[in-house]
Amino acid sequence: MPLTRVHNLSISLDGFATGEPQSAEAPFGHAGERLHEWMFATRFWDASGTAGMDDAFAQRHSHGIGAEIMGANKFGPPGWQDDPDWKGWWGENPPFHSPTFVLTHRPRPSLEMEGGTTFHFLDATPAEALAAALEAAGGQDVRIGGGATVVRDFVAAGLVDLMHLVQVPIVLGRGVRVWDGLEGAENDYDIEAVSSPSGVTHLTFTRKSGSLS
Template identity: 70%
Template structure:
């Protein structure tokens, strides 16, 4: 069976996966781009970038992925559902290139984008959303794109097989935290950490027995 993966999810030292004050022009709130600068500096993102361990992890973003599930807060700023023209923050050719299932209480017709991405909008539980995504992905893996609240819900439901979290050496102080309510998660996963010269630490969680 296909695996459920979290790939390249960045958090601050104090555990925040996004900052406070998300808006149309500030997708990650007051965090800005600081959680993702490590990624932008890689060769996979920029031809003149680094080819080290960060780049190796970035390369795994699309590998074996057949569909993505993301939360409403990743798809757009608070209130995006009131804008019928909102198609996400990634322009006409989003970086997913698969079916993407957006979990939201405000469903709307699917949106087909360039490059193979089609956004579908579901009001569903984690288990229900995963069943739908698996039907679309076939034998390929399902990526959980975030945000932090949605990832927590899938972890609590016991649905995450592999999780790659990037700890970025900044303090945000406020926003949406990843780890709240996940005490003892290490009992269910093999945990490995890899430090990078960029200053970030890649922490991987692989479900025991997976």
């Protein structure tokens, strides 16, 4: 049975997955790239990177994925809906290589890119978006790509089967938090924590069999 998965979502010690304010010049606000430095050092990101524990976790991001769901703020900075030429942050060949569903209150026609990525723009609930993504995934898993608000909404709806968070030892103080409104969510998951020599902690949440969506 296909799974709904979250991978490589980096959060600060105080639970923020991005800083503020987000802009075209600062996609993660005042956090900059500090939440993702652990990943930039791996072979998953750069062929000259490390092949240790961080890389092993990061590589799981891509295996068995048939479609992705992301929020409007992952696709572009505030106001991208007003730019008909905006095609995302990633150039003509985005890294998703699968149907990718962008949740937005202002849908636009689908956008076919190089490398197998087609962006579909939906104004839909988490359950509706997941149904569309599962159909497009052809029996493979669906990745919830973020940002934090989308991940939070899917967890709250009971739709996430596997979630990999990476706790980075920085304090942001402000931004968008993953855990707001999710009191007790840990009760639905078996949780494993693995500390890496890089200083980050990999947290894996696997939905308990009695709590499957």
